Amino acid sequence: AARKQELTARITELLKAKNAVLIAHYYTDHEIQALAESTGGFIGDSLEMAKFGKQHQAQTLIIAGVRFMGETAKILSPEKHVLMPTLQAECSLDLSCPIKEFSAFCDEHPDHTVVVYANTSAAVKARADWVVTSSIALEVVEHLDAEGKKILWAPDRHLGAYIEKKTGAKMLRWQGACIVHDEFKAKALARLKAEHPDAAILVHPESPAAVIDMADAVGSTTQLIKAAQQLPQKTLIVATDRGIFYKMQQACPDKVMIEAPTGGDGATCRSCAHCPWMAMNGLEAIYAALSEQADAHEIKVEESTRLKALIPLNRMLDFAA
Numbered sequence: 419a420a421r422k423q424e425l426t427a428r429i430t431e432l433l434k435a436k437n438a439v440l441i442a443h444y445y446t447d448h449e450i451q452a453l454a455e456s457t458g459g460f461i462g463d464s465l466e467m468a469k470f471g472k473q474h475q476a477q478t479l480i481i482a483g484v485r486f487m488g489e490t491a492k493i494l495s496p497e498k499h500v501l502m503p504t505l506q507a508e509c510s511l512d513l514s515c516p517i518k519e520f521s522a523f524c525d526e527h528p529d530h531t532v533v534v535y536a537n538t539s540a541a542v543k544a545r546a547d548w549v550v551t552s553s554i555a556l557e558v559v560e561h562l563d564a565e566g567k568k569i570l571w572a573p574d575r576h577l578g579a580y581i582e583k584k585t586g587a588k589m590l591r592w593q594g595a596c597i598v599h600d601e602f603k604a605k606a607l608a609r610l611k612a613e614h615p616d617a618a619i620l621v622h623p624e625s626p627a628a629v630i631d632m633a634d635a636v637g638s639t640t641q642l643i644k645a646a647q648q649l650p651q652k653t654l655i656v657a658t659d660r661g662i663f664y665k666m667q668q669a670c671p672d673k674v675m676i677e678a679p680t681g682g683d684g685a686t687c688r689s690c691a692h693c694p695w696m697a698m699n700g701l702e703a704i705y706a707a708l709s710e711q712a713d714a715h716e717i718k719v720e721e722s723t724r725l726k727a728l729i730p731l732n733r734m735l736d737f738a739a
């Protein structure tokens with residue numbers, strides 16, 4: 419505990435001294451989110467993190483999240499230093515979609531509009547016509563479908579299937595998955611719901627279709643927190659990374675929150691519904707990013723890739739505005 423206090427104090431000083439701001443995703447550990455709050459930083463979903471970093475005056479952005487979030491920040495703010503607590507924080511969706519194979523897939527379907535999830539590398543974004551996050555995917559695809567566009571979607575198969583179902587658009591779909599959300603189990607969830615018949619079920623759309631089908635609310639992390647506040651139910655069963663409980667509980671202190679089951683027997687597997695890459699963003703790693711040579715932590719995106727990736731990213735931001 420003493421070490422934690424010391425690190426928190428040092429990080430707070432260094433953020434100030436270096437004109438840096440801490441931007442954290444909801445899936446980081448609760449103490450990291452608390453640190454972002456106490457230092458005037460930000461916690462949000464992946465779209466909000468990107469927007470916040472772009473408009474903030476700080477010269478250095480510390481992105482506590484996973485690599486694609488750091489890259490997105492750099493693409494939008496090339497003049498800033500974008501540091502990550504560790505450059506090893508990956509995302510299984512990003513890893514499932516290597517640029518070479520993805521580019522070949524796109525080349526096979528030149529008549530398709532390429533829509534990629536934000537959980538992808540800068541190179542994959544550079545190959546896309548549109549980037550979307552889970553908070554805006556439905557609206558963008560609805561818009562493209564209404565224009566009669568043929569759509570190629572990557573990489574999350576569950577989010578892709580959910581978008582198809584909701585919009586009626588038919589898309590060519592890449593078959594990637596999030597290793598965290600893919601683990602939620604519908605049968606065990608049904609049993610849990612039977613034990614709590616008055617509970618509402620909240621689900622992130624990276625979860626399997628059978629889990630989404632049981633949801634009272636489906637959406638991005640921020641959308642789920644809003645739903646938690648708005649739904650009348652006092653008990654909430656939540657199918658997303660457990661990092662979200664920090665802000666969700668703050669938003670509705672009177673509600674009871676239960677983690678959705680990731681094990682078939684109905685027991686919640688505490689180590690499963692937490693992204694291992696998000697968990698790498700500890701206090702020591704944040705301190706290292708601020709105190710070591712920046713090189714070991716700095717996100718770099720090659721300029722020609724950055725300029726290409728900026729086009730579909732700006733399309734999304736303009737669409738969202």
Ligand code: 13P
Pocket residue numbers: 462463464465537551552553596624637638639640
């Ligand atoms: P959000 O855009 O909902 O924050 O999701 C990002 C993510 O990585 C979900 O697993």
Ligand code: SF4
Pocket residue numbers: 445484508509510511537596597598599624659693694695696
């Ligand atoms: Fe990627 Fe899933 Fe981790 Fe989100 S929770 S960063 S989608 S692996």
